Amino acid sequence: MRILLVEDTRDVGEAIAARLRALGHAVDWEVDGAAGDALLAVQTYDLVILDVNLPGLDGFAILRRLRGRRGPVPVLVLTARSEVDDRVGALDLGADDYLVKPFDFRELEARVRALLRRGSGHADNALTLGNLRLDREARSACVAGEPLDLTRREWTLIEILAARPGRIFAKGELVERVFAFEEESSENAVEQIVARLRRKLNAAGAQAEIRTLRGLGYQVVCQE
Numbered sequence: 001m002r003i004l005l006v007e008d009t010r011d012v013g014e015a016i017a018a019r020l021r022a023l024g025h026a027v028d029w030e031v032d033g034a035a036g037d038a039l040l041a042v043q044t045y046d047l048v049i050l051d052v053n054l055p056g057l058d059g060f061a062i063l064r065r066l067r068g069r070r071g072p073v074p075v076l077v078l079t080a081r082s083e084v085d086d087r088v089g090a091l092d093l094g095a096d097d098y099l100v101k102p103f104d105f106r107e108l109e110a111r112v113r114a115l116l117r118r119g120s121g122h123a124d125n126a127l128t129l130g131n132l133r134l135d136r137e138a139r140s141a142c143v144a145g146e147p148l149d150l151t152r153r154e155w156t157l158i159e160i161l162a163a164r165p166g167r168i169f170a171k172g173e174l175v176e177r178v179f180a181f182e183e184e185s186s187e188n189a190v191e192q193i194v195a196r197l198r199r200k201l202n203a204a205g206a207q208a209e210i211r212t213l214r215g216l217g218y219q220v221v222c223q224e
Contacts, residue, residue, distance in 0.1 A: 001025050001026070001046035001047060001116055001156070001159070001160070001177060002025070002026045002028075002043075002044070002045050002046050002176060002177045002178075002180070003020055003025050003026065003027050003028070003045060003046060003047045003048070003049065003112075004027075004028050004030070004036065004039060004040065004043070004045045004047075004048045004049070005017055005020070005027055005028070005029045005030070005048075005049045006029075006030050006031075006033060006036035006048070006049070006050050006051060006054060006059070006062065007029070007031065007049070007051045007054075007078065008031040008032070008033075008051060008053075008054050008055055009051070010031070012101075013029055013031065015105070016029075016049065016105075016108065017029045019105055019108070019109065020112070023109070023139055024139060024152040024153070024155050024156045024159075025156070026156070026177065026178055026179050026180040026183070027180055028043075028045075028180050028181050028182075031054075031055075032054065032055055032056040032057075033054035033055060033056040033057030033058055033059065033061070033062055034056035034057045035056065036050070036054070036057075036062060037057050037061075037062045037065055037066075040062070040065075040066055040069075040071065040073075041069070043176070044073075044176065044177075045073050046073070046074075046116060046177065047073065047074050047075075047076065047112060047115055047116055048066070048073055048074070048075045048076070049075075049076045049078060049112075050062060050063060050075055050076070050077050050078065050095075051077075051078045051079070052077060052078070052079040052080075052081065052086070052090070053079075053080065059077060059078075059079075059090075060089065060090065060093060063075060063077070063090070063093045063094055063095060064093055064094075066094070067093065067094035074096045074097075074115040074116070074118060075094065075095045075096055075097075076095070076096065076097050076098065076099065076111055076112065076115060077090045077095040077097070077098040077099070078098070078099050078101060078103075079098060079099075079100060079101065080100070080101045081100075087100075096115055096118070097111050097114070097115060099111060113125060113136055113137060116136070117136070125137040127159065127162045127163060129162055129165055129206075129207065129208040129220065129222040130206070130207025130208055130222040130223065131143055131144040131205070131206060131207050132148075132162070132201070132206045132207065132208040132222075134155075134158065134159060134162055136159065139155060141155065141158070143201070143204035143205060143206045144204075144205065146204065148200060148201075148204055148206075149200070150197075150200065151196075153178055153193050154193055154196060154197050154200070156177075156178050157174065157178055157190070157193050157194065157197060158197055158210075158220070160174065160177055160178070161210065161218065161219065161220040162208065162220055165219075165220050165221060165222060166219055166220075166221060167219060168213055168216050168217050168218070168219045169217045169218050169219065170216065170217040171187040171190050171191070171217055171218070172187065173217070174190045174217070174218070175187060175189070175190055178190065178193070194210055194212075194218060197210060198210055207222055207223050208220055208221070208222055208223075209221055209222075209223055
């Protein structure tokens with residue numbers, strides 16, 4: 001999924017970005033609040049991880065401006081402030097969850113999974129289409145109980161499609177959600193990922209099929 005991280009503490013930001021990228025997410029990382037706010041005005045994200053104490057524009061101001069634009073993206077606030085009033089203030093401004101620093105990265109990953117599930121309308125970490133099962137926590141896939149070996153980007157793309165079966169995703173939208181700004185990306189790259197996924201799904205006998213709708217994009221459907 002496409003995640004925006006706004007965190008000005010370098011070692012914390014680097015660690016969070018590395019953990020999330022290792023899980024297959026595309027991460028845009030900004031250290032300045034104003035720069036993060038500018039990205040939110042033009043780019044769609046699946047999740048925002050937002051520090052409170054930022055240069056340029058603090059996290060509460062960014063959150064207020066985001067919700068003022070009626071941006072529906074889930075927001076996880078990171079704060080070194082442990083006071084109840086600060087936590088309540090963040091939630092009242094529209095934050096979906098918060099973590100108090102210092103935190104365990106396993107808890108961060110669990111909260112990220114929960115917010116991404118909520119955003120896609122799923123109650124747990126499993127996505128199932130016929131005999132294809134995706135485990136979001138383990139980042140694993142299997143067909144009829146047999147493991148399916150996927151690359152990081154193949155996993156990300158099938159997760160996006162499988163979270164909303166039947167929905168048509170334009171190639172441009174998939175480019176934005178699979179790749180971060182600093183990564184080389186193109187619609188041709190998405191086509192190549194889809195081609196590899198199809199080969200692997202077909203070879204495994206998966207009932208999930210990725211369809212191309214000419215001029216529109218891709219959708220995944222289940223053929224029982």
